[in-house]
Amino acid sequence: xxxxxxxxxxxxATAHLQRDRALGAWMRRIGALERDFSQAFDPMDAxxxxxxxxxxxxxxxxxxxxxxxxxxxxxxxNAKALLRVDDTTLRGCGVSxxxxxxxxxxxxxxxxxIVPTAAKLSRMPDADIVDHLTQVRGxxxxxxxxxxxxRLGRPDVLPIHDLGIRKGAQIVRKLEEMPAPLxxxxxxxxxxxxxxxxxxxxxxxxxxxxxxxxxxxxxxxD
Numbered sequence: 661x662x663x664x665x666x667x668x669x670x671x672x673a674t675a676h677l678q679r680d681r682a683l684g685a686w687m688r689r690i691g692a693l694e695r696d697f698s699q700a701f702d703p704m705d706a707x708x709x710x711x712x713x714x715x716x717x718x719x720x721x722x723x724x725x726x727x728x729x730x731x732x733x734x735x736x737x738n739a740k741a742l743l744r745v746d747d748t749t750l751r752g753c754g755v756s757x758x759x760x761x762x763x764x765x766x767x768x769x770x771x772x773x774i775v776p777t778a779a780k781l782s783r784m785p786d787a788d789i790v791d792h793l794t795q796v797r798g799x800x801x802x803x804x805x806x807x808x809x810x811r812l813g814r815p816d817v818l819p820i821h822d823l824g825i826r827k828g829a830q831i832v833r834k835l836e837e838m839p840a841p842l843x844x845x846x847x848x849x850x851x852x853x854x855x856x857x858x859x860x861x862x863x864x865x866x867x868x869x870x871x872x873x874x875x876x877x878x879x880x881x882d
Contacts, residue, residue: 664784673854673857679850690864693864702738703775704767704775707775708737708766711763712725712759714759714803723754724755727752731750739771758798761797762799765796766799775793786808790808793807801821809859814856815853818845821841822859823838825844826839826844827862827866
């Protein structure tokens with residue numbers, strides 16, 4: 661199978677999504693969203709960082725990742741580098757026991773070929789990538805979907821369990837409650853085959869709506 665191109669035609673995706681009048685109005689308010697999907701990456705490194713960032717603030721996770729890089733003497737977290745350090749050293753970096761177990765499993769599955777290389781990922785359908793990578797301890801569907809969207813630039817990913825995506829859909833559709841995952845999946849059918857860009861907009865819509873609500877009201881001094 662030939663490599664699947666990264667990214668998508670942003671103009672075509674935008675035009676398609678704006679057929680949804682409610683979403684289109686928000687899209688015009690937010691403006692164009694473009695991303696560079698050409699940057700090379702190592703799946704093992706990306707997944708290790710995803711594990712380390714789970715359930716932590718960005719600042720705390722970044723600090724721990726920096727300590728791990730020093731401990732393994734590598735800016736890239738790979739199986740061989742992880743095997744050079746023991747659990748005590750990783751605990752000293754601030755990595756929890758559960759995350760250490762997940763990193764060990766990731767390293768083992770990377771060496772076994774269960775975690776594909778970037779070249780192999782580029783030739784795999786989205787569903788196959790999800791099936792392969794969710795075999796790793798600590799890696800769920802959401803984490804793989806983030807890789808599909810942000811790293812591989814796959815055009816038609818809708819993370820239906822993501823709270824931000826569900827909240828964005830609630831705002832767009834003016835619903836009393838966030839749609840359940842299955843309801844969101846049905847709602848998102850109209851956005852195919854560009855649900856990735858729709859997802860990026862839904863996240864931005866949540867931020868824009870929150871900013872609008874917290875904007876101070878100017879009072880007249882007359």
